[in-house]
């Protein structure tokens with residue numbers, strides 16, 4: 215038995231693959247270019263798919279224990295042109311549909327499908343604390359997440375456990391947002407963005423990987439889960455924690471209008487966060503290794 219990780223060649227998929235194989239599990243990564251997925255640990259291999267259909271990988275579904283779908287073109291840092299927005303949406307919806315079709319066509323189905331989504335599902339939310347019962351937003355990212363999550367909905371009727379992971383910014387040494395966030399501090403020009411009060415939901419990559427594995431293993435886990443650290447973190451408090459971890463001041467505020475001018479609509483990622491809380495993970499007893507930004511950043515940047 216093995217785990218299939220669609221889009222597993224990226225930041226989260228690589229870390230999840232390392233963790234699973236270190237415990238003796240086998241992993242099949244679905245990639246559009248398997249020949250470029252190098253340096254995999256023993257027990258993992260890459261198989262070709264087109265990200266749109268079950269063709270070429272359907273046979274692997276029969277013997278797999280779980281499918282984790284992490285596919286999607288990057289949301290940042292490129293500008294959100296109309297073509298880019300289409301790609302952001304299509305890469306997620308088409309891959310989600312392909313996974314669901316492959317599961318539906320299988321004679322032996324996996325126990326669980328974990329489908330990626332983001333806290334962007336909730337849209338910009340000011341000061342309120344947002345748990346999984348909150349209504350979706352209506353901006354571009356919320357619309358992407360709604361359509362993305364909907365691709366996994368038919369799994370319920372097939373009797374396959376469906377877990378949706380609404381992830382915050384994944385903090386990692388090797389990629390994602392953190393290297394971009396840390397750069398101005400390294401150059402002594404770090405500080406809050408906009409008024410700094412906006413929520414900045416985040417999770418340490420080690421906790422993300424542990425949470426995905428925990429959700430795969432716990433049969434009671436189904437539906438949507440916020441994968442964010444439990445500490446309520448505003449942009450200003452993340453800024454202070456970054457300054458502290460790097461031994462730099464955090465005083466150079468970047469005005470909102472500058473970010474909107476530079477990034478356009480995409481500035482929403484930095485300026486309009488949500489205070490998402492991992493209510494369902496905590497209710498079910500998941501323990502975070504890095505619950506505070508200070509602990510996470512001292513581990514990743516210290």
Ligand SMILES: NC(=O)c1ccc[n+]([C@@H]2O[C@H](COP(=O)([O-])OP(=O)(O)OC[C@H]3O[C@@H](n4cnc5c(N)ncnc54)[C@H](OP(=O)(O)O)[C@@H]3O)[C@@H](O)[C@H]2O)c1
Nearest residue numbers: 221223224225226245246265284285286287305381383384
């Ligand atoms: N990292 C975060 O902070 C964060 C936060 C919230 C949500 N998420 C979501 O979680 C998922 C995994 O995140 P990640 O950071 O690991 O992403 P990532 O590093 O960008 O990896 C995603 C993978 O998706 C595949 N992919 C990219 N464009 C594609 C396309 N047009 N069609 C089909 N496949 C495509 C790529 O694999 P191949 O090139 O090998 O095919 C890539 O390795 C993503 O869907 C992301 O939106 C991430």
